Amino acid sequence: MNDKAFEPKIIAFCCHYCAYASADLAGSMRLQYPSGVRIIRTPCTGRLEVEYYMRAFENGADGVLVAGCLEGGCHFIEGNLFAKKRVNAIRDILQESGIEKERLRMVNISAAMATTLATVINEMVNTIKELGPNPIRKTNNGTDVEFWESIPPGKEFEILNSQQ
Numbered sequence: 001m002n003d004k005a006f007e008p009k010i011i012a013f014c015c016h017y018c019a020y021a022s023a024d025l026a027g028s029m030r031l032q033y034p035s036g037v038r039i040i041r042t043p044c045t046g047r048l049e050v051e052y053y054m055r056a057f058e059n060g061a062d063g064v065l066v067a068g069c070l071e072g073g074c075h076f077i078e079g080n081l082f083a084k085k086r087v088n089a090i091r092d093i094l095q096e097s098g099i100e101k102e103r104l105r106m107v108n109i110s111a112a113m114a115t116t117l118a119t120v121i122n123e124m125v126n127t128i129k130e131l132g133p134n135p136i137r138k139t140n141n142g143t144d145v146e147f148w149e150s151i152p153p154g155k156e157f158e159i160l161n162s163q164q
């Protein structure tokens with residue numbers, strides 16, 4: 001599919017210590033990425049359980065990006081390595097389920113790599129545009145979904161902090 005009107009909805013789970021700071025810096029640098037991208041701050045990518053990924057896809061995300069610290073730089077030692085394994089396993093499950101694995105991607109960046117983050121986000125948006133909408137998106141009267149709509153545009157919010 002190559003529908004120019006299609007604006008992918010992408011959830012970007014960003015680690016508080018690196019990617020989230022990088023997203024902040026990207027904003028300060030006025031680096032652009034599409035409005036369909038929602039940044040969600042997490043304490044560490046290692047805290048993202050399988051259900052978070054699945055819920056994102058089930059409830060409307062066309063793509064999910066996981067952005068964690070550089071390997072060797074995770075504040076919880078190996079959280080990003082666990083996340084990498086989990087993401088790879090979920091990509092396989094998605095592919096076997098008929099959902100393109102390219103809809104889920106992980107990247108490792110530092111807080112200073114704002115340009116890289118913006119580039120990765122834009123690459124992902126282009127990839128998802130080519131793939132088209134998430135085939136398992138639940139619809140709400142054929143329009144949109146509650147989970148997605150509950151995320152305010154352009155506003156970051158935190159999850160999991162209470163469990164840290």
Ligand code: FES
Pocket residue numbers: 015016017018043044045046067068069073074075076077079080
């Ligand atoms: Fe950043 Fe673990 S603290 S990925």
